[in-house]
Amino acid sequence: MVELTLLHWVYVLMVIVVLVVMVMRKDTIIPCILGVFLMGLVVKKTMLGATKAVFDSLIVAGMELLGIIIVISCIVAMSKLLEEIGANRLMVEPFRKFIKTPDIAFWFIGIIMLVVSWFFWPSPATALVGAVLLPVALRVGLPAIGVAMSINLFGHGLALSTDYVIQGAPTITATAAGIPVEAVMSKGSILFWVMGIVTIITAFVLLKRDMKNGKIKKPNIDKFNIVEDTRIKPVAKLAAFLVPIAFVLDIIAMFVFKLRGGDATALIGGTAILILMIICIIEYKVNALDKITEYVRGGFMFGMEIFGPIIPIAAFFYMGEVSPIQSVLGEAALPLGSQGILSDMGSAIASIAPMNRPVVATMEMVVGAITGLDGSGFSGMSLAGSLAKVFGTAIGASIPKLAALGQIGAIWIGGGTIVPWGLIPAAAICRVLPMDLARRNFVPVVTGLIITTIVAMFII
Template identity: 70%
Template structure:
């Protein structure tokens, strides 16, 4: 067993501090930066080298995350154009004829939200699905809070935690866990399914109970207001309404035919989104397309950097737990020759001194994932969830991928926008309900789902 050095202990102490700061609902960027600096000093890099190590660690983390930042940015750019020309309404509107009852409205909104979120990210999907389907749901008798629950749980819960298409969340988690994105996704599917089925079913049962006993009532004023809430649909929107579903449908077909996974699949989707953006800009803006497309790309990248800007410094610290990233920043000789990386060394040491078992590590992984989500940003804790999964998985000789998926579920379902009031404002705002009320309604179903999913994970690790 490799002897733990000062670098190892600094890493452990900073992880504990990060958890404490998250519990206090404060940002963790400063502790992570200080941790990188202290590890630089402990690696005998000197003040100059340690200061430079901070920036270099940001570069390493940025390179790791660059593909995900780009794909989200171009998807949002395309979504903004579709919204401006009214194509989003045309794509969804035919489906509204299928909604006749409150039950159908809840499940239909949820499933549409899930599919749209997988391809366009939950934030823009919330505005799209809410604006088009909320009026229909209200007319057939589903209360606004019911629509908000469906949008929230299917989008910011299931879609964001699984992220099967864009693969932003699993890329971050897998990179610090030291596993392949495809492995994390495939082994995490049973957990994603259990979490979704349990949580959404419980939420639906509670919603139906409250509708039956009269606790939830329809707001007639909202129904009247929704009747006039129609956005202008441009002529080119009809072309876009056919082009976009066909293009992404062909993308899915190509993924199966050519066995595209991970970065290759992401690249195909991103490139398709950019091509759609170019074509539609020329069709809509003609001679002004050259300038207009710049505005859409700029808006998309502003969104992408806004989301990932705080995540890069946090991820930079946790990437230091991997031997490859650490060596790039601090140099190969900063750790003992026999070291396999800080996280692997800690896992081996933990297994030799503590009675670790699969139920224990499953509970601890879910607990840490949930704690990291308390700041209301599900993504900020993914790096820690992946890093801890590597430690625990090594300690019990279990599946690191399953543990990482479990931590990802905890982090995103808690912080990604289902039970933290300030993180579910988009869904609450589009449905005109109180964020606090939506958070309270989601709390019991989500907690039950997390408990059941943790129990299932104990048998899969």
């Protein structure tokens, strides 16, 4: 076993500090940057070296996350154009005829939200699905809180935690754990779906019970004063046909050519930006050169708004791996034979602590959930991935499954299903109070987290 150095203990101390700050529901950027600075000070032994390490760590983290930032920015840029020309409503409109009862409305809206969120991400998908299908759901008797629950649990819960297409969430988790992104997605699938199925079924049962008991009354659609936007530009029909076909072809290409991880992300991102360009040229003609700049700018502003705070956090947690820490502090930063701070700590824990699968699964889930308390599920996934490496190494468990478990805790809590300040989009589009939606989601989500953790104890 590699002897633990001062560098190891500084890293562990700052991880504890970050956890404490998260429990206090404060942002963790300052302790993460301070952690990198102190590690630089330990290795370089000069203020100059430590200061440089802070910036270098941001560069390393930025390069690791750049692909995901760009693909999400491209997707959002395209979705802004589709929204402006009315193509988004055309794509969802055919499904309205299937919604006949409140039960069908709940599940149908949820499944549409799940699929759309996989391709466009939950935030843009919430506005699209909510605006088009909320009036239909209200007319068949599903309360607005039920629509909000369906959109929220399927989108910001199940879709964001799985993230099979864009792969933003698993990429961050896998990078911090030092494993391939496809390992988290494939080996963690059973946990993703256990969480989603248990939570959503529980939410539906409780909603039906309260509707039957009269605790939730049928909607008075007149009070919503819904005026449906009918502005659809001629090019919208072409776009509504082109976009689904293009992404279906992408999925086929992923299977045929065995594209995974960065290659799959590149295909999705390239498709989005090409569609944006083609539709812009058709719609705006000579003005397309200027208009496309607006959409790209809007997309990248969204991407940086989401990932800007994540880069400094990831910069610290990536330092637990061999390659990032050597890129920042040099090859001499780690002692001879070290497999990285996280692996070294895992081996040390295994030799002195009576850890087992139930304890490890519980700790991974609890830490993931704690990191989500800031309302941003993404900010905690680096820590979840890092701890999965530590715990998996300590007891010889599956690191990808542990990473997936931590990802579930971080996303379902912080991605926007329980924390009120994280579920504002769904609450706003359905015109319900965020606190009311959080209260409705609390029991189903906590039930799902508990059962998923129990399942994980047997399969990790």
